[in-house]
Amino acid sequence: MDRRRAFAAGAFAVATGGALAAHASRRLSRARVDDVPLARVRSRGRVGADFHERSGLAGDRVVGEMDDLDAFAREDFETSRVAPAVRRFYERTSEYRMTVSAGWHRPFRAGAALAAPVTSALEQLNLPGPCERGRVRVVENDLYALDADAATSATGGAADVVDPREDARFWVRTDVDTGEAVFVAVYGSHVHDDRRYVNIAVPLPGGTLSTVLEPRALALAEGDDVGVDLTTRAPGHPGLFWSTATADYRLPAHQRFRVWPADATPADDATPADDATPADDATAPSVDRSSAVVATHEMWLFGRKFLTVRYGAER
Template sequence: MESLSDYARPGFDPDVVHPDVRALYEETDTFEMTVDATWHFPYSLGAGIASRWTSRIEQLNLPGPGGDSKRVSSELFSLAESAASTDPRDEPRLWIRTDDDTGEGVFIAIYASYVEDDERFVNITVPLPSTNLATVLRIEHHGEGVALTTNCPSGGLYLHTNAGAVRLPASQHFHVSPTQDSEAPTHDGDRSEVDVLADQRIYVFGLPLVTVQYTATRNRNA
């Protein structure tokens, strides 16, 4: 995003967010990241098959059950004017994350926002074959970091097809913290070089599907 200040509202003051967490959102491509995933029963039974499909399409390409963490690099782009002008959301930006070891796409999405009832919400669109998956989230405080949650007006996950949009029986929640403000372990237990820790928890029908752990380290030479 251009500035976390755009999300200021009663109950959320961007100026109290830790500088490292704020930089992750405003200077995203200056961070190197690792991604790990823990799949939960009963969905873990099919996660291996799903992982082969996500690897083939290079999208939502998380580590499968028992898989190693992925080191990822980020590239951010503004949309071409022809695409941006048809997107009703504010400041849509493309964020491409790729696996440093394989070159495969890990996560490709268009990040944007919109205002409803004087509050700005995060809106993320993930392109998929013949459809796309969209998420609406609210930003809240979480210690010195931030939380993003679908537990908000219009929040949720939506599957968009040519026939229209369907709200899915799913939710997700992010906790993003500076290292010293988080009790979450890193993938290798070493926090010395890590600036930001995050976890993303996705639920389907109220049951945990997957917990995704991120470590983010700022490239001081960027």
């Protein structure tokens, strides 16, 4: 009898495990994508502020996140209306110093607190954690073109890389007080159905976290100028993705960036978001309101907002 029970229990466990594995496999299969041009830039351990050098992927220094904002112009996104201060930030990014503060939303604070030592050790996605409430980091911006030859090879010195995007470039944000990397990413773009998207690749051990965003006009409360609103909540290619060596998967997550002149106010700030949840107060960056830009970066997971990052940038 004991043997029969043991056999039955074992068979049940195997069947249950098989069913769960099959369910997970189906979920992964549905999440898999093959029509979005995503970079595969993976680190082999720590990322850090020197990743672009250790990987052998960096070319010459460049000035901005992009050369010309007008490359993203569409009938429904008139880049000629973008405020001069915002355009200058995108095209002359390395000339700015930035302040960074983070607010973590419930119920994700505990997980963020556990992850903070890991992101600090990796020197990647290295934001102030929930235990550092009110901390403001000051970062410098360095940008480098991605070496065209390295971007088409299978391996780099400290990384594996294949990058099908256009005009890719490293953006390295470094804490001026500690010298640690706060964020290291390879920015590029691609065109699909006559729309150009921002396409960001974040190297991590074992894979690449990518974000594809659609740029839109951010209405301001006063004047005719607009800011820039970048969102994954758009049909088609926009979204967050995890890339392994062999496959790309769409994640149940969203991001939104808003960038506007510091002396202006986004028109939608007067309307609270439906999914707003209480967060640790992220200290408002101190900037020269006559010559700077400010930005917010919001993230959602499974439909719940878990992070709001605030930036201030001044030359």
